[in-house]
Amino acid sequence: MKPATIIEQGTTRRDAMKGSIGVATLAALGTGPAAPVAIATASIALTADAAQAQRALEATLAPTEPATGIVMFPDYAKAIAQMAYIWGWPMVNMINRRATITQAPQAGLLNGVIPVAPRGQIGMLHDYIEPSETFVTCPNQDVVYGLGFFSLDEEPVVVQVPDFGDRFWVYALYDARTDQFGELGKPYHTKPGFYLLVGPNWKGLKPSGITGIVRCSTTLANAIPRVFQDDTAEDKKAIQAVVNQVVAYPLKDFTGKMKTVEWSKLPNIPGPKSDGEETKWVVPEKFFDQFGEVLDIVGPLPGEEAMYGQFRLLLDAASKDPELKKALVETAVETEQKVIKSFFQWKHNGRPAGNGWNRSTNNAQFGIDYFNRTGTAKSNMFDNRPTETQYFYTDNDGANAELNGSSAYEITFPKGEEPPVNGFWSLTLYNDKHLFHANNLKRYSLGTKNKNLKRNADGSLTLYAGARSPGGDKETNWLPAPDGHFSLYIRAYWGKEGILNESWKPPVIRKVA
Numbered sequence: 001m002k003p004a005t006i007i008e009q010g011t012t013r014r015d016a017m018k019g020s021i022g023v024a025t026l027a028a029l030g031t032g033p034a035a036p037v038a039i040a041t042a043s044i045a046l047t048a049d050a051a052q053a054q055r056a057l058e059a060t061l062a063p064t065e066p067a068t069g070i071v072m073f074p075d076y077a078k079a080i081a082q083m084a085y086i087w088g089w090p091m092v093n094m095i096n097r098r099a100t101i102t103q104a105p106q107a108g109l110l111n112g113v114i115p116v117a118p119r120g121q122i123g124m125l126h127d128y129i130e131p132s133e134t135f136v137t138c139p140n141q142d143v144v145y146g147l148g149f150f151s152l153d154e155e156p157v158v159v160q161v162p163d164f165g166d167r168f169w170v171y172a173l174y175d176a177r178t179d180q181f182g183e184l185g186k187p188y189h190t191k192p193g194f195y196l197l198v199g200p201n202w203k204g205l206k207p208s209g210i211t212g213i214v215r216c217s218t219t220l221a222n223a224i225p226r227v228f229q230d231d232t233a234e235d236k237k238a239i240q241a242v243v244n245q246v247v248a249y250p251l252k253d254f255t256g257k258m259k260t261v262e263w264s265k266l267p268n269i270p271g272p273k274s275d276g277e278e279t280k281w282v283v284p285e286k287f288f289d290q291f292g293e294v295l296d297i298v299g300p301l302p303g304e305e306a307m308y309g310q311f312r313l314l315l316d317a318a319s320k321d322p323e324l325k326k327a328l329v330e331t332a333v334e335t336e337q338k339v340i341k342s343f344f345q346w347k348h349n350g351r352p353a354g355n356g357w358n359r360s361t362n363n364a365q366f367g368i369d370y371f372n373r374t375g376t377a378k379s380n381m382f383d384n385r386p387t388e389t390q391y392f393y394t395d396n397d398g399a400n401a402e403l404n405g406s407s408a409y410e411i412t413f414p415k416g417e418e419p420p421v422n423g424f425w426s427l428t429l430y431n432d433k434h435l436f437h438a439n440n441l442k443r444y445s446l447g448t449k450n451k452n453l454k455r456n457a458d459g460s461l462t463l464y465a466g467a468r469s470p471g472g473d474k475e476t477n478w479l480p481a482p483d484g485h486f487s488l489y490i491r492a493y494w495g496k497e498g499i500l501n502e503s504w505k506p507p508v509i510r511k512v513a
Contacts, residue, residue, distance in 0.1 A: 009182040009214040066309045072317040074327040080314045081331040085287060086339055087307070087370055090178050090377035091294040093281045097135075098149040098220060100271075100279075107261070108269040110135075115147045116269060120155045122148030122223055122248040126264040127236060131444060134274040137434035138380035138489060141444045142426045144243055146225035152199030153219040158210070158254045159184070162245035163192045168228040168423040168493060172364070172384050173197065175218040176298045178377060180364040180385045182214035186423070187388055187494045196251065197221065200299075209256035218298055223248060224382055228424055228493075230449040240264065277433050282340075284332035288325070291315065301368060343378035344434070346393040346487060350375075354505035356398050357490075360391040379434060380489075390499050392490040398508040403488065405467035405481035408513040411488070415459030420504055423493030424448035427463055429479040430487050439480035447491075452476055466513075
């Protein structure tokens with residue numbers, strides 16, 4: 001899919017053309033300066049009738065709103081509530097993440113692991129993320145991450161873009177729906193400078209010294225910078241100077257000069273202890289207490305107005321009837337178990353990609369693709385959009401048997417058939433919770449970042465997965481697995497044509513022992 005032409009980053013050509021139909025119609029009638037007088041006179045005579053017809057049309061198109069004051073019976077309420085839960089799950093997830101992250105009194109590392117910061121700022125790591133991370137599933141050990149949440153109408157935010165040279169980087173900017181907005185990164189040839197993130201209702205002129213304005217469709221937004229780093233000590237040292245200038249702050253703090261933060265010296269901020277699973281960001285019993293905030297801060301997309309009407313009616317009726325509210329909570333708990341939980345299986349994410357893998361679909365540009373948006377929010381939230389990254393994932397080997405660390409597997413990329421990318425690629429292994437499996441080698445992914453991978457005599461590349469080392473030279477290409485179930489996950493950053501047109505297929509996973 002070709003990206004929308006950007007008028008102001010975050011604004012599509014369609015928005016810029018609003019109102020053009022009337023102009024085109026007049027032009028077609030020939031009402032320019034050279035139009036015959038008779039036509040011009042006829043057009044004036046028709047004005048009153050046209051206005052009346054327009055009002056009649058608008059009245060026909062305006063639907064009747066749901067009646068208030070009704071007594072809604074539980075089974076109807078449950079039917080609407082289930083859709084509300086599926087639709088709203090990613091956005092309740094977002095508002096709860098924001099509430100936690102922005103409690104930080106200053107930029108720091110929550111429990112020494114996750115970068116956090118007050119609202120309007122970001123925190124950055126200075127190295128790969130720690131394997132104990134449980135803030136989000138499917139973390140990446142190919143990049144140095146950052147994280148921050150914003151309220152852009154209240155507080156526009158400046159994000160600094162230093163000169164990254166040849167290094168791959170992208171600032172993934174997410175709205176409240178988990179769709180990306182703006183285009184900041186190497187794939188977009190973004191120039192170094194200062195970029196102002198603003199909300200949908202922000203009005204103002206571009207301040208002097210600001211390189212560009214990036215508009216978000218919702219006031220709630222967050223940023224997750226990603227900066228590629230290889231696995232050598234030399235690159236970990238070399239990246240520090242540029243990472244230290246990946247900084248964001250409110251517009252009121254903008255001076256026109258690059259700010260520098262030594263991210264390696266962030267303080268530890270104590271937080272709740274992890275139980276080894278992703279933090280539970282959506283609590284079914286509390287969902288409908290928080291759902292109204294989602295409807296308030298996230299406006300409907302075209303076509304969603306009727307759904308919003310039903311959801312607001314549901315909340316209104318439940319606010320007046322304790323038994324109805326109880327039915328909503330029961331529905332949330334049931335839907336979490338029967339629907340949301342199933343999205344943790346990779347076969348329910350995206351679409352088949354060949355050889356037993358699935359691939360991401362509409363990632364980070366979901367729009368009204370509720371299936372994939374909710375599936376991604378549950379299984380691997382905060383994907384990059386397809387032109388930035390494609391993801392391939394599986395719970396099973398090539399024979400469709402579940403991957404298990406008690407067995408040994410080979411994943412062979414024939415010569416010249418590694419993922420075709422302009423950026424980088426990697427194969428990551430996750431445990432049954434979609435998190436890293438701690439191991440003595442401290443190895444969680446293999447790919448472009450690794451400089452010592454061993455190739456076969458024919459130029460192909462075989463990677464190994466399992467709980468036991470394949471031994472000898474093969475160990476360099478080995479991803480240690482837990483004894484139980486695990487999954488495999490390929491990232492292809494800034495894919496070439498074979499990735500974008502889906503002609504490239506991930507390799508067969510072959511069980512060998």
